[in-house]
Amino acid sequence: MGEEEGLHQTQLLDTMFVRGLKRKCIDGEEDIEGTLAGIKAIPSYNLQRQSLLDMSLVKLQLCHMLVEPNLCRSVLIANTVRQIQEEMTQDGTWQMINTQSTGQTSLDRLVSTDILCRSSREQAEGKQVPGYSNFNKDFEDDQTQDSSETMSTASSVQAPRNLQSNVWEMENAQENRGNFQKSLDQIFETLENKSPNSVEDLFSEVDNSYYDLDTMLTGMMSNTKMGHCDGLETFSSPTTTTSNSNCKSDLNELDHIVEILVES
C-alpha cells in the first residue's frame, strides 16, 4: 500500500517536474484528493518540492557500509538539496519555520539530517541542518495526509531499510562520531607536522569509541572519513601494499584490525 502510494506520488512528480513548470503561488496547501471529485489534481508545488527534498535527504543518508559512496552522486544530490532550500528561503517558508524551531533535533524526525550532510562531505552546512529537520516535522503536521505519504515515498525508495531504526542508530553513533571527529581532527593536525614514524603516539590519543564495532558497522564512520583523507595517504602505503588478501569484512577481520591498531 505504501509503495503504491509512493509510486503514484513519483508519477505525479514527473508531471510536475516537466520542464519549465513554474511554481504556483502559495495559496495554502492543497489536498491531494483535490477539490473536484474524479479529477486527478496535480499536488501543490510545495508538496512536490518537499517530497523531492525528502527523497534527496534519504539518498544522502543511505550509504554503503563497506564501500565509499560515490562522491559525484553525493555532491549532485547535495546541490539539489541546497537549491530547494534556497528556493524555500526565498519563499519565506524557510524563515517562518526556522523561527518556530526551538533547538535540538528529536528522534521523531524522518531523517537525521546531520548525518546526511556528512555523507556527502563532513560537517557540511552545520548551522542550517537543524532547520531541515524541524521544517520537515512541522510541514508534516500541517498536512494530515502528507506524513504518511512522504513516509511511503521514502520507504519505497529503499525497501529493506527501516528508517526509524536507522535514525536511531545514527543518533547513537552521533555522539561517538563527535568524539571520533575530534580525534580525527587532532590526528590530521599532527600529521601535517609529524613524520609517519610517530604513528604510535598519534593513535594513543584516539578515542576508544573508534574501535566500537557498532559504530564501525553502521557505516557512518566511513562517510565521515571520506573528507579527512589527505593525511591518511602517508599511512596507506604500509597497510595497503601488504594487504593483498582477498578479504570481505567480517567480524573476525574487524577484531584482527582492532588488535593491530591498538598494539601499534
Next chain:
Amino acid sequence: MKCFSRYLPYLFRPPSTILSSSCHAEADIISTVEFNHTGELLATGDKGGRVVIFQREQESKQQPQRRGEYNVYSTFQSHEPEFDYLKSLEIEEKINKIRWLPQHNAACFLLSTNDKTVKLWKVSERDKRPEGYNLKDEDGRLRDPSMITTLRVPVLRPMDLMVEATPRRVFANAHTYHINSISVNSDYETYMSADDLRINLWNFEITNQSFNIVDIKPANMEELTEVITAAEFHPHHCNTFVYSSSKGTIRLCDMRASALCDRHAKFFEEPEDPSNRSFFSEIISSISDVKFSHSGRYVMTRDYLTVKVWDLNMENRPMETYQVHDYLRSKLCSLYENDCIFDKFECVWNGSDSVIMTGSYNNFFRMFDRNTKRDVTLEASRENSKPRAILKPRKVCVGGKRRKDEISVDSLDFSKKILHTAWHPSENIIAVAATNNLYIFQDKVN
C-alpha cells in the same frame, strides 16, 4: 518517420557468435571496452577485476566469411578487491578504464585502473620453448652434474601459442578519491589519472611519485559543489588536456603555463536554457564522458540526455547538440528516484570523426552522422539480431499511437543500459557492452 536504413552509411551485422560469458554473475558485468591503436585487439574490463582481450582473426582465403571475427586472446585478473584498513573501506576491483599504449614491438601494453590503482600490463606471446638444457632434463628435474659427459646448446623449438600477461608497473597510493579516467599522452612517456578532485601526471617508468596537475579540492570540504568527471589528453599536443565537471563545464589546460593547472586556458560552458530549468537541471548537465576527436579539433561531451560536439576555438556554446533520448525529460523524477539519472554513459567517435555513437537504455545505442545529420537507434540483443542479418533500426514512441515495432517509453527496460561502447580506429566495427554481454558489429562487406 522514415526509416533511415537506406541512407545509413553503415549497416551493421553481428558476427556468427555473440561473445558473452556463460554465467550471468555480477562480476561479469563489463565496465570498460577499448580497441587498441590498430584495432586488432579489443580489451574489456569487468566488475570482477578481470581483463579479457580479443584478437581479430586474420583474413584467410579458405574461409572468407569468417573474415575479421574477434576471438578470445588472453584473460587475466588485473585487480583484486582490497581492504583499506585505515578507513575500514573496501576498494572495489572493478576495472574503470583500460587504455592501450601504441605497439612498438611484439608485446602489447595496456593500462588498467580500478578506483585507486593503475597498472601497466604487458601482454606477450610465446610460441617457442627452449629445449636441451644441460643442468636439467625435459621434466625440469635437476641432473647430477657429475653424470654429464657432453655439453649441448639449447635450441628453441615451437610450441603451442601461449599468451601471457604480466604486470610491469603498479601506480598506487596517489588517489584519495575514485579514479574515473586515465589517458595516455601523445609523447607516450607520460599519462594522467583523474579522480573526483585531482588529476595526477605519471611517467611510465616511475611508480613511486606522480605530479599533481589539477586540484579542485576546496580548503573546506563543506564548500565542495563540483567534481571532476572525466579527463583526456589532446591526441597530438602533449601539453594540452581537458577535463569535464559535474556542472557541465569543460576546461582545457596547458601544462606549459604552470605546474599546477588550476587556471584553465579555455573554459567551455553552454548557457542554461531558462525554459528548461528544473531541480534536475544540474544533475542532467553533469558530463559523464569527454573525448577528443581523432583530428584534435573537436571535443565531444556526453551528459544525461545529449551528446555535444565542441569546437576548441569556441567556448561559449557547443557546435552541435544531439538528443540521445529526450523522451526521458518528462521522467526525470522517476529516474532520480531509481538512481538512473546518475548513470554515466560514454561516447565515441568513429575513425574519420564523421559519426558519433553513444548508448541508452533498453540495450539501445544511438549513432549520429555529423555530415548528413541522420541518426539511428539500434539494439544489442540476441532476440532481435540473427547472425549476419542487418540490424533493424528501432524507434521509441512518445505517447499517442504506438506503431508496430515501436516501443513505448514506459516499456523501456532501465536495467538494460549500454554505458560502454568502442569504435574500431579505422574500420566500421563497433563493440557494444550490454551488461555482461559483448556485441561486436561489423559493416556489411560485399
